[in-house]
Amino acid sequence: MQENIKKIMEILKSKFPSHEKTTLNRMRLDENRDAFKILISCLLSLRTQDKNTEKASNKLFTVATTPEAILALSDTELENLIFSSGHYKKKSRTLKHVSETILKEFNGRVPEEKEELMSIKGIGPKTANIVLAFAFGEEVIPVDVHVHIVSNRLGWVNTKTPEKTEKELEKILPKEYWKDFNAIFVQFGKEICITISPKCSACPINNYCQKIGVTKHR
Numbered sequence: 001m002q003e004n005i006k007k008i009m010e011i012l013k014s015k016f017p018s019h020e021k022t023t024l025n026r027m028r029l030d031e032n033r034d035a036f037k038i039l040i041s042c043l044l045s046l047r048t049q050d051k052n053t054e055k056a057s058n059k060l061f062t063v064a065t066t067p068e069a070i071l072a073l074s075d076t077e078l079e080n081l082i083f084s085s086g087h088y089k090k091k092s093r094t095l096k097h098v099s100e101t102i103l104k105e106f107n108g109r110v111p112e113e114k115e116e117l118m119s120i121k122g123i124g125p126k127t128a129n130i131v132l133a134f135a136f137g138e139e140v141i142p143v144d145v146h147v148h149i150v151s152n153r154l155g156w157v158n159t160k161t162p163e164k165t166e167k168e169l170e171k172i173l174p175k176e177y178w179k180d181f182n183a184i185f186v187q188f189g190k191e192i193c194i195t196i197s198p199k200c201s202a203c204p205i206n207n208y209c210q211k212i213g214v215t216k217h218r
Contacts, residue, residue: 009177009181039123063081129141129142133178
């Protein structure tokens, strides 16, 4: 298993370099990265495409980059700023609640512990891990739908939820790959190992795939 994982990771690293162009990964690689902005962009990224995350984040951060500034916006102002991210009314409420909690419970600073992050309503395991990994350089594995599905297709894990996938990956994935794992697998999942219709004929790791119920060559 370990040799299989290493071979696959080296192939995918060459295909999808760690300087991935997604909004969150650009923020991760910024030497002046801001934990609060990474958290907010992550919340905006839920259930939307990266281009929408980038547009909404850029509009919002031109006028508000702190919890205080977000709370100072009216509901209508905030909704208009993040409209392109979709589900903007719900996300607006989440952003305000998260900002208020950070101010009241954590003295205006994004907490650096997973349990504390997840104590804030609206922040789940994936978002917490992204903040820990991208903002604070912690050795964690953020697991979203792409990581969950691809890991199961490859036969690395046999899990039903992203939370269980995270625990199993921690056991088998060499730590040397943890830092860039999410960025690589997300891009791979978006471009080739697509959730509904994977492009198996164009897959650089086709020969290593153990997926079940998916035609190997398309």
